[in-house]
Amino acid sequence: MYLQRSSWILFQTSGKRLNYSLNDKHKQYIYTRLTILDQKYCLEVHLQLCKSFLEIGRTEHHWPEEVQLLSKTDDYELCFQYLTNYIGQLNEQINQYETELTTQFGSYSMIPISVNQVDTCLKEYVNHQRQYLVTKNSNQLAKLQDEIHANKLYETIMTSYPNLNTNQFIDQLISIRQKQTQILEELLQLEIRILYKFLPSDLDQQEKIVAVIA
Numbered sequence: 001m002y003l004q005r006s007s008w009i010l011f012q013t014s015g016k017r018l019n020y021s022l023n024d025k026h027k028q029y030i031y032t033r034l035t036i037l038d039q040k041y042c043l044e045v046h047l048q049l050c051k052s053f054l055e056i057g058r059t060e061h062h063w064p065e066e067v068q069l070l071s072k073t074d075d076y077e078l079c080f081q082y083l084t085n086y087i088g089q090l091n092e093q094i095n096q097y098e099t100e101l102t103t104q105f106g107s108y109s110m111i112p113i114s115v116n117q118v119d120t121c122l123k124e125y126v127n128h129q130r131q132y133l134v135t136k137n138s139n140q141l142a143k144l145q146d147e148i149h150a151n152k153l154y155e156t157i158m159t160s161y162p163n164l165n166t167n168q169f170i171d172q173l174i175s176i177r178q179k180q181t182q183i184l185e186e187l188l189q190l191e192i193r194i195l196y197k198f199l200p201s202d203l204d205q206q207e208k209i210v211a212v213i214a
Helices: 007-018 024-060 065-071 076-107 115-129 131-160 166-195 203-213
Strands: none
Touching: 007 024, 007 115, 024 065, 024 076, 024 115, 024 131, 065 076, 115 131
């Protein structure tokens, strides 16, 4: 955990940003408060993901694999109930951390630096260290949307073509995708050649011929 391996960096950075000389008591206060803020931040990011799962589940009637594994069922109503209860538990834990932060305020002694200044500094530090969690959330939501889109597309195809050979159709899609990839790669190579002016000298002549034909 970053709190354990780089606490000295935290104290050095915090002292400079706050323009304040930190003694051992200040360092203990900062470290304890940062630990609580870090735990609270992680839960808040996770809570946001769960809320997104819940909203998508309501509108699309589809639960991600993570929810089905945790709830140990693929039943819609049971997954909905599990996720709703889980969100409630996360909110309770976040409120508990808020209480701990309020309680710790009683031991604050870094006057004239305000608590808000310290908290702003620490929150920015946590956000920087835990930014990967936000990225992970975005990736999970994108994956879920892709799954939903794929399911809808499959259902549409099966409804429109009930006698369709699915294996043959999938092979055709793969073949089309491979050709698209090849074309995109060729276009990318062409763009790179244009960028670095590596186009063959006879291309201008080819363009003139095309222009005359057009």
